[in-house]
Amino acid sequence: MTDHALHFTTELKGLEPDEWLAALEVLVEEHGSFTPLGRDHMATFLDAGPKLLVTFENAVEVRGLPDAAPRGFAFARREGWSHLAIIGKAESWFRDPAIYRHFDRLIDDGFFEDFESVLFYGTGAGGYAAAAYSVAAPGARVLALRPQATLDPSVTGWDTRYMSQRRLNFTNRYAYAPDMIDAASQVWIVYSPQQRLDAMHASLFTRSNVQMLRISGIGGRLNITFDSLGALDPLLRHAMAGDLTPQRFINALSARKTFGAYLKGLVRRARDRGHDALAALACRAVLKRGRDTYFETQLRELGYAVPQSDAPDDDMQDAARA
Structure with a gap:
């Protein structure tokens, strides 16, 4: 392995699927390897430093x-x-024998041990x-956003x-996710308790090495919202x-306090629970920053x-705790 950041540019935006795939293969082959895994999957590897990020996308x-x-x-660069x-x-749950065989080969080659x-x-x-x-790399860490345990x-x-x-x-192989994390050193399961089915899946990850990270009021597409908030990296x-x-975790998501979807959800939850005064506090805290038809309504x-001036910033903290 090299032990430095890779220097390359990506010119993948706007390409048709086949063009994108061909351009991705060329780019990856310059800095690592590209491996087709059957008809429906592929593995790309960028060879840089001694920390390895494994993603499923x-x-x-x-x-x-x-x-x-x-x-x-971006992390390789x-x-x-x-x-x-x-x-x-x-859309794939990565249930493909070609993927099983690929991870078997990586294990046999001692890939993760490097x-x-x-x-x-x-x-x-x-x-x-x-x-x-993650069972393929004992001692690895896992960060899983709203994962399913199994289908x-x-x-x-x-x-x-x-x-x-x-x-x-x-x-069959690599199947029931809560069993496969036993050898991981640390596992973080991120979910929204308002997404009932996601929360039910999360509850199945009952292992001593698991840390549950709950985030309320931002909907089900956590990765997209986290990206919008600058929190995922x-x-x-x-x-x-x-x-x-x-x-x-909470600090990384602090920008949600100015994120429209989160603030609207916060007001809805406060009203649904009968906390009208707290809902009003949240509305006024938003309107302090400027006019907004939704919160005025x-x-x-x-x-x-609707006030001309507003309450102190502590209002938002009070409402968020409701």
């Missing part, structure tokens, strides 16, 4: 990112991390895979969101270092006048 979502590059590319990405061409720190990361289906395949209907038949994917085999850095704590519905 959807090609459609990757192409929608600002640079249309897998998550770890900025931090000097090596990066292994397992990419599905479509790194001083290994972090598996993914969200949703990728979070499931990050937990499930085996005999275990999680209550989750009816992914009916077509239930036909995949979730009972700091979380990955802390997870790689092994020092991600609940307080650091909420305030009038609550029976309060």
Whole structure:
């Protein structure tokens, strides 16, 4: 391995799927390796420093990112991390024998043993895979956003969101994610308690090495919201270092206090719980920064006048605790 940041530029944005795939292969081959995994998946590896980020990603979502590059590319450039990405061409829970064989080969070759720190990361289906395949690297860390534990209907038949994917085999290799994290040194499971089915999956990760990180009021697409808040990169850095704590998690998400979707959800939750005064505090705290039709309407519905000047910033903290 090289022990330095990689210097390359990405020109992947705006390409059609086949063009994107071809350009990605050329780019990766210059700094590591590109491995097709059957018809539906691929593995890209960037060989940089002694820290390895392993991500599980959807090609459609990757192409929608600002640079249309897998998550770890920025860390390979900025931090000097090596990066292994397992990419599905479509929505995938990474249940493919070609992926099993790839991880078997990596284990046989002692691939993960070459790194001083290994972090598996993914969200949703990728979070499931990050937990499930972490067994290949004992001592690794796992950061999984709203992961599924399994889609085996005999275990999680209550989750009816992914009916077509239930036909995949979730009972053979690298299968039940909560069992596969036993050898991990640290695991962080991030979920929103308002997303009931996500919270039910999270509750199945009952191991002593698991730290649950709950975040309320920002909806189900945690990775997208975290990106918008500038929170995901700091979380990955802390997870790689092994020092991600609940307080650091909350600190990384502090920008949510000015994030419109979060603030609207905060007001809705306060009203649903009958805390009208706290909902009004939140509305006034937002309106202190400037006019906003939504919060003005909420305030009038609550029976309060829209103020010309507002209450102190502590109002938002009080409402957030409701």
